[in-house]
Amino acid sequence: MTKSATEVMQDVIVAAVLDGMAALKAASRGVPNTMLRDISAIHANTTFADLPKELQDAITANVRAAFTRLLREGYAVAPRDLVPRVPPPAGREPRTGPPRRDRSPGGKPHGAGRGRPSKPRR
Numbered sequence: 001m002t003k004s005a006t007e008v009m010q011d012v013i014v015a016a017v018l019d020g021m022a023a024l025k026a027a028s029r030g031v032p033n034t035m036l037r038d039i040s041a042i043h044a045n046t047t048f049a050d051l052p053k054e055l056q057d058a059i060t061a062n063v064r065a066a067f068t069r070l071l072r073e074g075y076a077v078a079p080r081d082l083v084p085r086v087p088p089p090a091g092r093e094p095r096t097g098p099p100r101r102d103r104s105p106g107g108k109p110h111g112a113g114r115g116r117p118s119k120p121r122r
Contacts, residue, residue: 008073009066016062020055027052 028035038052048056070077
């Protein structure tokens, strides 16, 4: 049985995170304060070049492994320009106009009816 793309990507990401943590441990050479400093230095604007060499190597290896795994599981990985566009099914026109409002399964907008409870009727 083949795995869904979501399951494959979850496996790939979990493996990448665990490998990244091991790489950070290796970069700190077993010194906890150094590892904590390296982790604290990582933030939203950190670039690939700012990461420790061991972590860069782990990320590079995991990217290659992810593509290999996707191909092995039967998924095609190609640039967007090379993939032919499939037209929408007949009878379905693309939706234009203002976006639809989010509605809960009960038909009310999310958050409707919340707040102060109504008084019981007599």
